[in-house]
Amino acid sequence: MNETPGRYSEAAVVYDAFAEKYRDYSAGKAAYISSVDNLVCDALINGAGAMLDYGSGDGVRGASVAARTRPAVFFQADVSPEMVARCETLGAAERVFLVDRADWSEDLPPVDTIICLWNVLGHVPGTQVRRELLAELFSLLKPGGRLFIDVNNRHYAGYGRLQSLWRRFVDRISPDYARGDVRFNWQIDGTDYPASGHFFTPAEMRDLLTTAGFDIASSLAVDYTTGAVSADPTQGQLFFEAVRPG
């Protein structure tokens, strides 16, 4: 039985169905993924402490980051039971949590580092619930702890320079985060799954992170195709290192 709270259940259903294909899909994004991983690992050169991989997917990526950064203890968590099962089979984490109820984290000790990679936050429906998730991640960190998060970029120039320019203009004069919401049918093995996603603006992410209590230590963009890292926020996936003040 899937006891995932309703607000997250759509992502759980879709990623359960997609779990089998996830590794191949992920391999196709290797340039962007490895660039983000390098940013995370470089920032953790002096140690990761206790680390949580939140929205771990099949766990392979988080396990690779953990192998490079050698956390004192490593946990993974995901909303999809199929993904959690894959993490458990992989066996990299001390414990894998299924995010299936409000108190899923009650046995998780405070952590020094959270990685929340590849638009996990964009699968969370609605600004208020995204705020609640960031506040939850904040509460899981020790003071001084760090969150590494990347999200889809509504202003990415690669979607078309004119479109990016227009969106930046509209979002500046009349901000409305709901413009970044998309609904679509995700066809997996011949079945259509209703799915949703969210594309964030840089200003929106700064608002969400700082309102949750974080200081932003760095913000960069990582090109989806080449993995090139840029300080220009129109140049790819939005990547943030955010710190819970000590």
Ligand SMILES: C[S@@+](CC[C@H](N)C(=O)[O-])C[C@H]1O[C@@H](n2cnc3c(N)ncnc32)[C@H](O)[C@@H]1O
């Ligand atoms: C694109 S995958 C990224 C997986 C992994 N972080 C990576 O980079 O390979 C997004 C993952 O987020 C999970 N997810 C979506 N919404 C979630 C939520 N509210 N809480 C925890 N996990 C969630 C999905 O089940 C899926 O495994």
